[in-house]
Amino acid sequence: MLYCVHMDVRVPPDTDPALFDRLKTEEKAQSQALQRSGKWRHLWRVAGRYANISVFDVASHDELHAILSGLPLFPFMDITVTPLSQHPSAIHQE
Amino acid sequence: MLYCVHMDVRVPPDTDPALFDRLKTEEKAQSQALQRSGKWRHLWRVAGRYANISVFDVASHDELHAILSGLPLFPFMDITVTPLSQHPSAIHQE
Amino acid sequence: MLYCVHMDVRVPPDTDPALFDRLKTEEKAQSQALQRSGKWRHLWRVAGRYANISVFDVASHDELHAILSGLPLFPFMDITVTPLSQHPSAIHQE
Amino acid sequence: MLYCVHMDVRVPPDTDPALFDRLKTEEKAQSQALQRSGKWRHLWRVAGRYANISVFDVASHDELHAILSGLPLFPFMDITVTPLSQHPSAIHQE
Amino acid sequence: MLYCVHMDVRVPPDTDPALFDRLKTEEKAQSQALQRSGKWRHLWRVAGRYANISVFDVASHDELHAILSGLPLFPFMDITVTPLSQHPSAIHQE
Amino acid sequence: MLYCVHMDVRVPPDTDPALFDRLKTEEKAQSQALQRSGKWRHLWRVAGRYANISVFDVASHDELHAILSGLPLFPFMDITVTPLSQHPSAIHQE
Amino acid sequence: MLYCVHMDVRVPPDTDPALFDRLKTEEKAQSQALQRSGKWRHLWRVAGRYANISVFDVASHDELHAILSGLPLFPFMDITVTPLSQHPSAIHQE
Amino acid sequence: MLYCVHMDVRVPPDTDPALFDRLKTEEKAQSQALQRSGKWRHLWRVAGRYANISVFDVASHDELHAILSGLPLFPFMDITVTPLSQHPSAIHQE
Amino acid sequence: MLYCVHMDVRVPPDTDPALFDRLKTEEKAQSQALQRSGKWRHLWRVAGRYANISVFDVASHDELHAILSGLPLFPFMDITVTPLSQHPSAIHQE
């Protein structure tokens, strides 16, 4: 099942850069593993913002929550989830 | 270049159903032609709403505007456009 | 899978009362059939508003969308969908 | 009487993790006691967010406020309360 | 139990004045009967707006909803309900 | 003259508890003196929030501002003021 | 006592122009009489909008409401009222 | 002096197309005359919306208001005006 | 030219009181000098809030920005600027 997920990253200016860099490295590894598994199907940067628009393909709300709340940058993110269904005019079954 | 486009369709309850059905049929044809051309790359229904989240792949802002403003249901839509760029953690180049 | 659905009904004051009464009767029948099937698990009135907060238990986003968009009052509703997952402190598995 | 309560937990990134873990443990114990008593009737996680949607069944606004303001995580929560009444189409009396 | 209720009246400019005057007369009668019964405890006009802030004292959410949804001007109102509890610094028990 | 005042108290989680307790004690004393004087006519807790809805009866905007800005918790409050006038359907002159 | 009043005029495009012109003429006369009386102390156009920002000097909330709700264009206006008090740095007593 | 002006055009779906086409033709002529005069310095379409972002260079707020309120489509527009001043890092004096 | 300026002062509770008092003293002096010069024409306190509504009369957007950004409390302020033009019903030319 597909979910559109919008993640806005908000980093207080006084965050320790070394800590944050470490979290970003871990975030990238985790994100790429999820992309390779097919669960994190699309990942786009919102131009001009520290934010992304993603599409996840997972089996349940529980799996989605486990993935998102397990992201290293989760404490810095404001996340919006939109469940997607098949559009009657879509020519592909995604 | 990619754009995330959110279209919310707002139909006043007193709209003539025959007219609206005709517009929907034209919309579907136009949407499917654009999908086949590769320009309307993704089209998802927002579950529970008369709305969609789409991704377009076009050459310029002008082309995007020409496509969206030419949709038969454009006068009924509230549209938001978000330019997407390559995410540094994405494993695919979309 | 569970979804919290908030439905706000907006009826233009000039709506034909006879038509609207017929739609409400159909809505009630459809809602009660869905409640009996176990898919529309909870249905509460928001006190003081023509609105409800509901919980649906369906197999997929597609099924949810089919149900909601098929409601007779759908054209008059503003709907918000929130996917619910298991809470780690919940003592029941809902 | 029933209340829908939406709790959004906002933890400043520089919160002491040990303190917060202790508060979470206390919160869980208190929440489960209230669930067992029947007063905290439903508790769902909002998928993708550090938030929950709950339904409380208590005797009065005063009792609801005493419960919510007594939660260990109350200082970190943004809470919205919606009083629920019996829906004329509901087949169960909740 | 007390509820603060904010009612905003929105009258489309093309509403039939005779019909609306009749509804206003009925609304006034109903409101005054409820005030005399003690259920509609306070009724204030929001200065400069076609709106009021009221306090109701009723036995349950169901009773509140029955009263508000039965008001002749209910179809023209946007209503917000806030449950009120005893304030620890209040010197009167209201 | 009457004013509806909505006060939302926002306490950063790292506020010194001893300091804040002292401010709350002073706030309570000041609030109760104003209630006894008849100027702070109603004081209700918003159920589930660290917030109150109040009605003040004072001689002027200046007096209202002096009272509110002199509250010990004023620096922690987000305040909204709504001037109230006599409602044509009110049976009491408040 | 002073009030800052923001009036936004919203005219549905299908409003009868002759009727509206008559209302505007009456509005102007009424506004100018109130300005001459000193009660409508300032009247400015918000550049680029069919809106004004005004300052009223009246004896009470009731008088303000009587004036505003008696304006011929009141049914077309969205009005916000802000009570103004003496600023400690102001060199004039307004 | 420069002003950034954002114009959002909102056309009710039941607007008479012939009338609206005439207004659009007049709007275009008026806009182009103002561009040639140097007063309407920039005019861009917001991609995907019936909206524009413009920059005006006029002598006063009064002149700006006269221009905007004189546009044939003014009754259909929601307009926001932002006064622009010289930026200390700008290399050109605009 | 006239501008309506709304200034909302937001002081983090942990601001050093001595520093802030010094800034307020400087702000007052600067504000009063500007009032005496005729540029800061009106200054009103928003009753119940640490905020003011002001009217400035200056020669250009640049002058307005220089004044506002030079205020000692500018870093603590959220400022909104509204350009004002002559209202056709105003009996005075302000």
Add this chain to the structure above:
Amino acid sequence: MLYCVHMDVRVPPDTDPALFDRLKTEEKAQSQALQRSGKWRHLWRVAGRYANISVFDVASHDELHAILSGLPLFPFMDITVTPLSQHPSAIHQE
């Protein structure tokens, strides 16, 4: 391709002034280099706010994001991006 970019700078009052001054100097240099290259085509100060409205002319969303996220003050900015297309009434091709 053109983008309207709105940048709002938010500096926590406790930011180290020396660090921030250094960032501002770097920001100015970088901004002026981009202006000279023709990519940062317009840069205006929003009067009364620590904010700017800019127009960028770059080859792609990726280039825009690289520029904006590389600005020294990026961590302090809230940025909104609006893609601009050719307006049918514009007399210049920008």
